[in-house]
Amino acid sequence: MVLMAKDLDDLEVDIARCMHCGACVGSCPVNAIYLNEVVLEFNDDCTMCRRCIKVCPVGAIHLAGEK
Amino acid sequence: MQEYDAVIVGAGPAGSMTAKWAAKNGARVLMIEKRQEIGSPVRCGEGISRGWLEGVGVKLDQKSIAREVKGARIVAPNGKPFYLSEKMAGNEVGIVIDRIFFDKLLARDAVEAGADLQLKTSAIKLLKNGDKVTGVKVKSFGKTWDIKAGCVVGADGFESQVGRWAGINTSLAPRDITSCFQYRLTNIKHEPDYCEFVLGSKAPGGYIWIFPKDEKTANVGIGMQLTKLKDRGDVKKYLDKFIENDPRLKKGKALEMVSGAVSICAPIDKTIGDGILLVGDAARQIDPITGGGISNSCKAGKVAGEVIAKAAKERNFSERSLERYEKGWRDLIENHLYRNWMAKEKLVTLSDDTFNKIIAALNEVGVEKMSTLAILRAIETKYPDLVKEFQNLL
Numbered sequence: 001m002v003l004m005a006k007d008l009d010d011l012e013v014d015i016a017r018c019m020h021c022g023a024c025v026g027s028c029p030v031n032a033i034y035l036n037e038v039v040l041e042f043n044d045d046c047t048m049c050r051r052c053i054k055v056c057p058v059g060a061i062h063l064a065g066e067k
Numbered sequence: 068m069q070e071y072d073a074v075i076v077g078a079g080p081a082g083s084m085t086a087k088w089a090a091k092n093g094a095r096v097l098m099i100e101k102r103q104e105i106g107s108p109v110r111c112g113e114g115i116s117r118g119w120l121e122g123v124g125v126k127l128d129q130k131s132i133a134r135e136v137k138g139a140r141i142v143a144p145n146g147k148p149f150y151l152s153e154k155m156a157g158n159e160v161g162i163v164i165d166r167i168f169f170d171k172l173l174a175r176d177a178v179e180a181g182a183d184l185q186l187k188t189s190a191i192k193l194l195k196n197g198d199k200v201t202g203v204k205v206k207s208f209g210k211t212w213d214i215k216a217g218c219v220v221g222a223d224g225f226e227s228q229v230g231r232w233a234g235i236n237t238s239l240a241p242r243d244i245t246s247c248f249q250y251r252l253t254n255i256k257h258e259p260d261y262c263e264f265v266l267g268s269k270a271p272g273g274y275i276w277i278f279p280k281d282e283k284t285a286n287v288g289i290g291m292q293l294t295k296l297k298d299r300g301d302v303k304k305y306l307d308k309f310i311e312n313d314p315r316l317k318k319g320k321a322l323e324m325v326s327g328a329v330s331i332c333a334p335i336d337k338t339i340g341d342g343i344l345l346v347g348d349a350a351r352q353i354d355p356i357t358g359g360g361i362s363n364s365c366k367a368g369k370v371a372g373e374v375i376a377k378a379a380k381e382r383n384f385s386e387r388s389l390e391r392y393e394k395g396w397r398d399l400i401e402n403h404l405y406r407n408w409m410a411k412e413k414l415v416t417l418s419d420d421t422f423n424k425i426i427a428a429l430n431e432v433g434v435e436k437m438s439t440l441a442i443l444r445a446i447e448t449k450y451p452d453l454v455k456e457f458q459n460l461l
Contacts, residue, residue, distance in 0.1 A: 019324065019325075019326040020108075021110060021325075021326040021327040021328070022224065022225055022226030022327065022328070023225070023226075023246055023247075023326060023327055023328035025225075025226035025228075026224075026225035026226040026227065026239070026244075026328055026330070027239065027241075027244050027293065027328060029238055031228070031231045034228070035226055036101070036189055037101055037102060037189070051241065051293070053299055054246075054293060054296050054299070055244060055246045055293050055296070055328055056246070056299070056300070057246050057247060057248040057300070057302040057303055057326040057327070057328075058248065058300055058302075058303050058326055059298075059299035059300020059301075059303070060300075061299075062299060
């Protein structure tokens with residue numbers, strides 16, 4: 001199951017993989033990701049640097065259209 | 068409106084220690100935790116040393132200790148181990164804890180000292196008057212309200228929001244981030260009396276750990292530097308591969324999975340502001356070599372709590388007043404953090420061959436005391452060229 005990152009068409013979070021650990025949140029250089037317990041939210045400060053995709057230990061974040 | 072001397076965001080070790088020492092010294096404090104249970108889900112390898120516990124007033128209970136170990140087993144990329152006894156390590160290796168109980172123990176200590184505690188309560192915004200932080204907006208069970216505070220404490224971990232909201236620069240360079248994954252594996256044949264560290268390209272820019280929980284169970288985890296990651300989900304893949312290729316672990320079954328990230332940066336410039344201070348992972352107080360944060364969090368938390376109590380008595384939570392915390396924690400751990408960051412910057416560049424040589428040298432020469440310096444001296448006798456690269460640390 002895939003959840004579209006809020007307000008972003010380009011990133012997707014695979015909620016079946018996401019461990020809600022916050023690795024992406026703390027790594028985001030512009031603070032565009034917020035983790036409220038188990039829900040990851042992205043805001044439009046996101047610059048698409050893709051660091052969150054890389055840092056996610058389980059590979060739960062990906063570009064829209066990629067698998 | 069609710070009003071406190073300090074509202075502490077996050078009930079991990081850093082938050083609980085801050086709350087405890089502030090309350091103990093007379094401050095009115097509230098600790099909020101966004102999760103529904105303190106200590107859970109675990110995001111930790113759970114191996115700690117024990118020499119520092121007494122100094123910060125922590126008395127472990129039976130439940131918090133999963134296993135006491137005799138030392139560390141440091142494994143070269145070629146598989147050769149170097150055994151580090153606890154005597155050599157000067158109490159630097161020691162216990163594998165149960166965070167689920169340990170964190171509750173610290174929170175209980177805080178409550179006993181007089182702190183208030185509210186679970187399932189998230190900070191969603193800082194209240195400010197100009198640049199001065201005056202409180203925090205919180206949300207819990209669908210209700211949102213403001214809490215006034217002389218000082219807000221960001222003890223909200225690696226993913227800290229509080230510091231960023233306050234305008235404190237806590238951002239990390241990719242080389243200063245380690246991404247981690249861990250299984251609690253049971254049905255394995257590890258060495259149950261040693262904490263194991265596997266070095267080299269099996270975990271580029273980091274290491275693999277095997278921390279025993281009991282005779283048949285251990286936390287088996289990996290940390291990798293962000294700059295060394297190529298494909299999505301690499302961290303878990305590297306660990307899975309390691310487990311599959313290790314005959315001791317191959318038949319293991321996971322009881323638990325843990326993911327997360329830690330900072331491995333040099334000490335940041337500033338951890339305070341008007342009405343705000345950061346502590347623990349939120350203040351990037353993690354040891355850049357081990358990725359361990361509990362002892363530093365507790366040490367800094369104690370200082371933070373004591374300073375908050377003084378500031379409460381003086382009714383002065385200005386940045387100037389909180390500088391006593393900035394100075395206090397730096398006096399305790401800054402040099403160590405900086406040295407280990409420099410060493411980390413070097414370690415992440417070493418080849419498997421070099422790690423093999425280092426472990427061989429340690430086995431031949433031996434070390435009496437486990438310290439960066441002692442290790443470098445030992446290696447120097449065999450490989451002086453190697454140590455030249457670390458000269459600035461000596």
